[in-house]
Each structure stands twice: as structure tokens, then as C-alpha cells.
Amino acid sequence: MNTPVPSAATTDSATLSLREALALLDDRIAGRVLISGDPGWDEARSAWNLAVDQNPAAIVVAATADDVAHTVRAAAEFGLAVAPQATGHNAGPLAANDGLAGVILLRTHEMRGVEIDAESRIARVEAGAQWGDVVAAVAPLGLTALAGTAHDVGVVGYTLGGGVSWLARSHGLAANHVVAIEVVTADGGARRVDAEHEAELFWALRGGGGDLGVVTALEFGLFEVPALSAGMLLWPIERTAEVFTAWSEWIDGIPTSVTSTARVLRLPPMPELPPFLSGRSLVVVEVAMQEDPARVDELIAPLRALAPEVDTVHPQSSAELLQLHMDPPQPVPGLGDGMLLAELTPAAIRAFVDAVGPDASSVLLSAEIRHLGGMMDPGVARAAASVHGTPQPGVTAGFDAGFLLFGVGIALPDNGEALAASLARLLSAVEPWAAGSDYLNFAEHARPAERFFGDDLERLRAVKRAVDPIGVIRSNHPIG
Structure with missing residues (x-):
């Protein structure tokens, strides 16, 4: 269990000592140290979700892996903890209940290096790299990464939590394709771990989140995808029940080359949106299909038979996938949460539609259900690794669940209660079909760690005790 560290100084003399220690650290690193009141403080402490208020004892903006090591050592010496953060996605659980008191927020977003070995199809990315950086580097080489759904998602945080991409049903979680990790542990030492070097830590980092050390670089596999079509099919929100029912029947038996999401959107009137989206309430199916165009037409015919108002499915490069989900292009204030569903029965669809469909009072911007299965089944992923002679997956090999639900809305000054109520209604409505676990990302x-790691939790905690016995490293979802 994480040992509490003292909060930032409570007396004038202690404040002076903290300032002196941070000034010494600032002199040692290529990056910079910030404390409250410094120019750039508010920008540096901002999470991707602007509704999250982060108030650490200090902030270090790291420029190099050496900066990370210096920061971790200084924090341990001064009785502080370190919370690594690149983009600040999913920062809410870390900041809640004054969770950053006595913590140095270690921002790695300026460490954006990306190196590609096209011959071995391996990418090496630094701690602050975003998926837009990686895709821009690999697409000209005809290679594809198991990227998130938006260009500004941080590669490291996404991957340490598992990583569900548009190719996940055929390729599994992004974490399963990590081949090496460079990490600074709580003693300030830099390690490079893989399947043969510190294998237990390598296992724990792949899907265990950010609680075990500060990852300064990842190496992971890339893929060739010879054929890809993707896009969305769109109908008015009044057809939500019909579309979700048809989609749930369509995915039954669909090949693993197809990954899809069904969602309800209530979009505000925004000039940057095309007219067919701006200010409208819609039901949408998004698809990514690794098939040639003729096979795509054959597979998608049952959905096209519903006469979508808009159909953008077309052959494309994998780089276009970053635009498919239409995630906001910049940080926004929001409220959201997710849930794994064991199954999607007709009753579950009715409950979902009642909560967010045309007759609901929901103010959620988006309520979506992603189809899982295929290589995201943990047993299938482990068996495939054995057959292909690749490293066995880490602590999160996949999900014992068929679907992944997420609801989110934009937090505005006048909608806080309505937004919280809408999210609560959605999660409560589908709770009877919840799986026995949750997805970290x-x-x-906050969730109990058992919800993420199940029977592997004690093994994971043993790794935490071995590399961080006094709880120097903090994450949004601690192992405990």
C-alpha cells in the first residue's frame, strides 16, 4: 500500500526548505521546476479535462530521461511523491480529494521523440509522444500503429493501461505488443525491461498503469494493414432503438477484421462542425474494416439496408482513423465514465435507449458502446502469443467482457447537476449487464484495484512493493 507522504510545507521554515530543494533540482535539470505563482504554473498544472483542478506541491516539466531520474531522487529525499503525467487524460481520480498534496506533478509532454525501425517494424517513443506523432512517422512507411482514437492521446499512458485501438479485435491490446520499456523506478534508477530482463516488472507495466515507475520510453510493434475501409453511418436520434438492435445483430459473427462502435450524439451548434452534424442529435455506427472494398460492401450491407442519412465508409490509410471518432481537437471541461459490459441483450439495449435515446432528458454529448472480443479476449491473446512465439501479455491481456461503454458530456457553468444526473442514469441503467471488471483507461x-486486476492483484502488489516500497510513485489508479 502507498505510504502517505507529508503534504507541502506547513511552516515558514519548512516552506523555505522546500523552495531551496526545488531550486537545487531546477539547477540540475534541463527542464524546469515550477511552484504556485510562477509564470506558466496554471498552464503546466492543467489536465486534458479542464474540469479537473490539479494542485500539486510543485511541477517539474521534464526535458530528458535524466530530468525524470533527478526528480524522482529529489522527491524521495524530501519526503514527496511523484505523479507522472504527459497529456493529462484521465487525471480526475488523481486530483480528487486533494490527491496531489505533497506530490510533484512530473509533466513529460515535452519529451516527444519518435524513432522508427522500419525493417524490424518497431517504434521507440519518448514519454510525452502523442499518437499523432507516431502515426505521422509510420504512415509514409506503409506501417500502422495500434493508436488511440485521437491524435492528442498520449502513447505511454494509453499503452500502460491496455490500449484499445480501431484494430484491437484483430490485433489485441496495444500493451500486448510492447517489446521493451525504459522506466525510472522509485530509487531514481533507470532500467530497461523486457521479457528477458526484469520480466516481472515488464509483466506488471503492461496494463498495470502508471503506479510502478515513470516510463521514459516505450518500444512496440508496428503492423502492415494491406486493406482498410472506415467511416460512419448516421441516422436521426429517433432511430436509436432500431439502429442499436440492428447493430447488435450485425456484430454477431462478424469477423475480427471488423471493429465497430455504436453511439448516440447530442452535438451543440458549432461552426467548426459540418452542417450534417452541427446542433443535431444522432445515432451513429463507426466501423474500421480490414477488408478489400468488395468484401466491405458485402459485410456492411445489413447496416446500409437501414438507409443511413450519411455514409462515409470508404477505403483509406490508417492515418485517417485518428479522425473517425470525432474526439475534441483540444482540451475541454468534461464529465465522463466507462463500464465494461458482459453482454448486450435486447433488454440492455432498451435500458440504454431509455437513458440516452430520443425520449431521454440526457445532456451527454456522447454515449457509446464499443464491440470487444476477438483478440481482446485474454485467453485468445495468450494462446496467440504461445503459437507465434511472442512475449506473453502483461497483467491486462484483454477483457472478460463483450462490450465497452462510455458516456461523456461537456461541463458548462449551468449544466453541472444535469450532466452528473445524465451520466449516473446511463451507468445505473446498464449496471445489470456490467462485467466483473473495469478498464483502467x-x-x-476511482475504483478498487480489484476491479482492474482481479486475481492478479496480489502478484501486481508484490511488484509494487519490490520497486517502490514507500510509495514514491503516484498514479490516477493506484495498485494499493
């Missing part, structure tokens, strides 16, 4: 509020 989609859990925007």
Missing part, C-alpha cells in the same frame, strides 16, 4: 473515477 475508461475509469474516470
Whole structure:
């Protein structure tokens, strides 16, 4: 269990000592140290979700892996903890209940290096790299990464939590394709771990989140995808029940080359949106299909038979996938949360539609259900690794669940109660079909660690005790 560290100084003399220690650290690193009141403080402490208020004892903006090591050592010496953060996605659980008191927020967003070995199809990315950086580097080489759904998602945080991409049903979680990790542990030492070097830590980091050390670089596999079509099919929100029912029947038996999401959108009138989206309430199916165009037409015919108002499915490069989900292009204030569903029965669809469909009073911007299965089944992922002679997956190999739900809305000054109520109604409505676990990256509020790691939790905690016995490293979802 994480040992509490003292909060930032409570007396004038202690404040002076903290300032002196931070000034010494600032002199040692290529990056910079900030304390409250410094120019750039508010920008540096901002999470991607602007509704999250982060108030650490200090902030270090790291420029190099050496900066990370210096920061971790200085924090341990001064009785502080360190919370690594690149983009600040999913920062809510870390900041809640004054969770950053006595903590140095270690921002790695300026460490954006990306190196590609096209021959071995391996990418090496630094701690602050975003998926837009990686895709821009690999697409000209005809290679594809198991990227998130938006260009500004941080590669490291996404991957340490598992990583569900548009190719996940055929390729599994992004974490399963990590081949090496460079990490600074609580003693300030830099390690490079893989399947043969510190294998237990390598296992724990792949899907265990950010509680075990500060990852300064990842190496992971890239893929060739010879054929890809993707896009969305769109109908008025009044057809939500019909579309979700048809989609749930369509995915039954669909090949793993197809990953899809069904969602309800209530979009505000925004000039940057095209007219067919701006200010409208819609039901949408998004698809990514690794098939040639003729096979795509054959597979998608049952959905097209519903006469969508808009159909953008077309052959494309994998780089276009970053635009498919229409995630906001910049940080916004929001409230959201996710849930794994064991199954999607007709009753579950009715409950979902009642909560967010045309007759609901929901103010959620988006309520979506992603189809899982295929290589995201943990047993299938482990068996595939054995057959292909690749490293066995880490602590999160996949999900014992068929679907992943997420609801989110934009937090405005006048909609806080309505937004919270809408999210609560959605989660409560589908609770009877919840799986027995949760997905780290989609859990925007604190959960017991057992919900993420199940029977592997004690093994994971043993790794935490071995590399961080006094709890120097803090994450949004601590192992405990």
C-alpha cells in the first residue's frame, strides 16, 4: 500500500526548505521546476479535462530521461511523491480529494521523440509522444500503429493501461505488443525491461498503469494493414432503438477484421462542425474494416439496408482513423465514465435507449458502446502469443467482457447537476449487464484495484512493493 507522504510545507521554515530543494533540482535539470505563482504554473498544472483542478506541491516539466531520474531522487529525499503525467487524460481520480498534496506533478509532454525501425517494424517513443506523432512517422512507411482514437492521446499512458485501438479485435491490446520499456523506478534508477530482463516488472507495466515507475520510453510493434475501409453511418436520434438492435445483430459473427462502435450524439451548434452534424442529435455506427472494398460492401450491407442519412465508409490509410471518432481537437471541461459490459441483450439495449435515446432528458454529448472480443479476449491473446512465439501479455491481456461503454458530456457553468444526473442514469441503467471488471483507461473515477486486476492483484502488489516500497510513485489508479 502507498505510504502517505507529508503534504507541502506547513511552516515558514519548512516552506523555505522546500523552495531551496526545488531550486537545487531546477539547477540540475534541463527542464524546469515550477511552484504556485510562477509564470506558466496554471498552464503546466492543467489536465486534458479542464474540469479537473490539479494542485500539486510543485511541477517539474521534464526535458530528458535524466530530468525524470533527478526528480524522482529529489522527491524521495524530501519526503514527496511523484505523479507522472504527459497529456493529462484521465487525471480526475488523481486530483480528487486533494490527491496531489505533497506530490510533484512530473509533466513529460515535452519529451516527444519518435524513432522508427522500419525493417524490424518497431517504434521507440519518448514519454510525452502523442499518437499523432507516431502515426505521422509510420504512415509514409506503409506501417500502422495500434493508436488511440485521437491524435492528442498520449502513447505511454494509453499503452500502460491496455490500449484499445480501431484494430484491437484483430490485433489485441496495444500493451500486448510492447517489446521493451525504459522506466525510472522509485530509487531514481533507470532500467530497461523486457521479457528477458526484469520480466516481472515488464509483466506488471503492461496494463498495470502508471503506479510502478515513470516510463521514459516505450518500444512496440508496428503492423502492415494491406486493406482498410472506415467511416460512419448516421441516422436521426429517433432511430436509436432500431439502429442499436440492428447493430447488435450485425456484430454477431462478424469477423475480427471488423471493429465497430455504436453511439448516440447530442452535438451543440458549432461552426467548426459540418452542417450534417452541427446542433443535431444522432445515432451513429463507426466501423474500421480490414477488408478489400468488395468484401466491405458485402459485410456492411445489413447496416446500409437501414438507409443511413450519411455514409462515409470508404477505403483509406490508417492515418485517417485518428479522425473517425470525432474526439475534441483540444482540451475541454468534461464529465465522463466507462463500464465494461458482459453482454448486450435486447433488454440492455432498451435500458440504454431509455437513458440516452430520443425520449431521454440526457445532456451527454456522447454515449457509446464499443464491440470487444476477438483478440481482446485474454485467453485468445495468450494462446496467440504461445503459437507465434511472442512475449506473453502483461497483467491486462484483454477483457472478460463483450462490450465497452462510455458516456461523456461537456461541463458548462449551468449544466453541472444535469450532466452528473445524465451520466449516473446511463451507468445505473446498464449496471445489470456490467462485467466483473473495469478498464483502467475508461475509469474516470476511482475504483478498487480489484476491479482492474482481479486475481492478479496480489502478484501486481508484490511488484509494487519490490520497486517502490514507500510509495514514491503516484498514479490516477493506484495498485494499493
